Amino acid sequence: MIEDKTPKRTTLTDLGEFGLIKHLTEKFMVSHPSTEKGIGDDAAVIAPEEGKKLVVSTDLLIEGVHFDLSYMPLKHLGYKAVMVNLSDIYAMNASATQITVSLAVSDRFPLEALEALYEGIALACKIYNVDLVGGDTTSSTKGMLISVTALGTAKPASIAYRSGAKPNDLLVVTGDLGGAYMGLQILEREKEVFKVNPNNQPDLDQYTYIIERQLKPEARKDIVELLEKLNVKPTAMIDISDGLSSEILHLSEASGVGCDLYEEKIPLDPQVISTCEEFNMNSSVPALNGGEDYELLFTISQEDFQKIKGNPNLTVIGHMTEKPEGNHLITRMGAKIPLKAQGWNAIN
């Protein structure tokens, strides 16, 4: 018997819209007790948890703008699309509970591509304990687009807005910064190399961490749990999707305060530092302006410092000031320069 070695390729029109949604979502199990009805009706039905508030956030990811399928595997893309949204829920100091995922795809994508995408979504749902409860699947005239809405819950007293920071509060960041941006630089460079020589097999071993930061970021669910355990309520919080500078300015503006940020305190992974050296770049640049790290940035009252001190997940990188003092970066050389949302020139 001769084996058919052509990779399986089912066109989307073979299935139709309803068949497609059913096929892609039939393996999704509902695990939250609050999810009373998931996919399959005009709307999902959720039982609000008693005494808790609901939080809602939504984000769009567009091919050619937010992702490049020439180096982004579809499974990773599905995972990342969920992470981007859960990160916003955790940035409210809330628990994520449900998501909806809408997808627009051109007919250049076979069914198997969407199956890979939904595998990534399913993995994210499983690891982060959220239910997929709805969505829409439609054809697009060009490329792929993913729209995710995430729902979560929080005790009223726990919710952290951007607006609660006070002068003298400490500015704290989770994990390390700049990795996602430097990972993107490596992937873009390899894409160019591949264009010139498609037989070149890149050795990316020394970039594993930063490439994973770009392709498979993790949202900081663990931090929300950690803060509860440490009995620390952030006075203000935001997630880092657009780079540290931009997020600090959002926090300061919403809270009506200023900020002093210390360049030497910004946590950087050794791979970020070595890759920046390779690119002849100041290693603070990707942290300040790179974005996509999906770490959390928050402020705490000084009296809470003892509770977080020494925790390897948390780094104090500055403190808030009175509003008229403005937002500044104190460089490694001790210079005090205004913090800008796109401060490349300021520190390069």
Place this chain on the structure above:
Amino acid sequence: MIEDKTPKRTTLTDLGEFGLIKHLTEKFMVSHPSTEKGIGDDAAVIAPEEGKKLVVSTDLLIEGVHFDLSYMPLKHLGYKAVMVNLSDIYAMNASATQITVSLAVSDRFPLEALEALYEGIALACKIYNVDLVGGDTTSSTKGMLISVTALGTAKPASIAYRSGAKPNDLLVVTGDLGGAYMGLQILEREKEVFKVNPNNQPDLDQYTYIIERQLKPEARKDIVELLEKLNVKPTAMIDISDGLSSEILHLSEASGVGCDLYEEKIPLDPQVISTCEEFNMNSSVPALNGGEDYELLFTISQEDFQKIKGNPNLTVIGHMTEKPEGNHLITRMGAKIPLKAQGWNAIN
């Protein structure tokens, strides 16, 4: 002084993403007491109404697939994008309370175009008493895309799923059907005429109703209120976005029943009938297969018939049967033919 008559045209890059969101949404007021925090943080915060369930639905609208800007004014598009989603909430027999709107646009759209779109969204929010609480605005490589998520609330006992219809229940539809589809036929025809002769001024007076059904549909919030007033709880409900046949089949399948639908009972507006004559088309075709009417289709127990009898908004068009009997259309000629989701051939 010489007046500058060039129409105002501000490019989106002049504003930047954050400036754009702020500009487009600053006039939106929050009116629901349950909306604690709308736009401006990582997520919206909503206080669940005590003793009520939450319902969530989401839909994508894509240029070139779901709308054609050559005859769809942007203000109408904004309005319709909200209607499409609210309709899903009302189809659960629930009240709509909040929406999020995400938008992807290519740089061919000036700011003024997006302002028109948001005017339509604002009008829909005002008339239907829902709050815009979040969203995302981003650039697209081609065209425009709108993703709306709607939230609503309902008393647990009021929620109408697709799955509750029983044999002998009456099948009821609101308003009249086929108008949106015939309106689209007129708009498409005029577009072709315009291509040949751009100076031709079409006289569309006789098509006002059906064109409005296509360009500015209304979701049936009033029906949810009416049913509550009449003390009627639908045993099953769905909204008509894809045509009556398709929706009946969804209801029957989810409920595990069959259905007899009477062609002569299907409510049609005189403009639908006259336009169908003009197009030499059986007037049941747009009702059965046209879609986009956003009416509600529901089943009620026979004992509730007296409560709805004679109400001009509600028409009994058939009844449910045992599952093995299947789904049938009883034609005006008395023939009994299987109901199909795309039954054009069956009745033409």
